[in-house]
Amino acid sequence: MSDVTLQNFEADVIEMSRQVPVLVDFWAPWCGPCRTLGPMLEKLEAESGGKWRLAKVNVDENQELAAHFGVRSIPHVVAFADGQAVDQFIGVLPESQLREFLDRLTPNPGELALREAVELAAAGDREAAQASFQAALAYDPGADTARLTYIGFLLDGNKIADAETEFGLLSPRAAQEDAYAALQTRLEAMKGVGDLPDGADLKARVAANPADLPARLDLAHVLIARREYEAALEQLLEIVRSDRWFEDDVGRKTMLSVFELMGDDPAVSRWRRQLATVLN
Secondary structure, three states, X not given: OEEOOOOOHHHHHHHHHHOOOEEEEEEOOOOHHHHHHHHXXXXXXXXHOOOOEEEEEEOOXXXXXXXXXXXXXXXXXXXEEOOXXXXXXXXXXXXXXXHHHHHHXXXXXXXXXXXXXXXXXXXXXXXXXXXXXXXXXXXXXXXXXXXXXXXXXXXXXXXXXXXXXHHOOOOHHHHHOHHHHXXXXXXXXXXHHXXXXXXXXXXXXXXXXXXXXXXXXXXXXXXXXXXXXXXXXXXXXXXXXXXXOXXXXXXXXXXXHHHHHHOOOOHXXXXXXXXXXXXX
């Protein structure tokens, strides 16, 4: 527990909340309900083993902070996570409701392991990242979002067989996840590349006969496997333009999957506009 003022709010609340959630208790010495809530929060913080931190703001001494967060009645508790205010309550809650509030706020071990895995993967430590992914899934084998993230990691490392095994462990609900179709497209493309002519041969076929839609589709799959997404989109858009219903609208459907694979790449907006123009 720490006493927070305007001077240390950034360090003790905002920055600390990027590591663990922080509850800020706005209180005052004259407030009767505050004298009830404060010890309850301190007890729960001690029990948490460091899963979250408590920060206390005396509103009489920190009126600017209280005004900034719209505190008009105390006790007023604001929860911070990842540098942002994410939840709050006013007044005294029974201990059972406080525990429910904290359960919503604090990540479970599986979520922490997943976050660590993503950070390790971004840092290039693939061996440690894989161990953390496996730990996250051991905590919660039914976590489809975590497993889909792991599948993407495996495909990045060209571990196609392992990725296919993980796909088989997804629940039926996973198909509703945004990443599902995109990763399935990428997996199928990577699996099929070994059976396809190389990119140069396919490009030659397309150049010789632009109406050869099967060759365009095969070329798109090769390019997706290589993560050359814009080049793949060029081929897929030509399929849509030439024959919207070729292989059950495969051109458009695969483009949508590639958009998901590209994430927040600014080029996605341009390609979405081009697809809309062709469709209309």
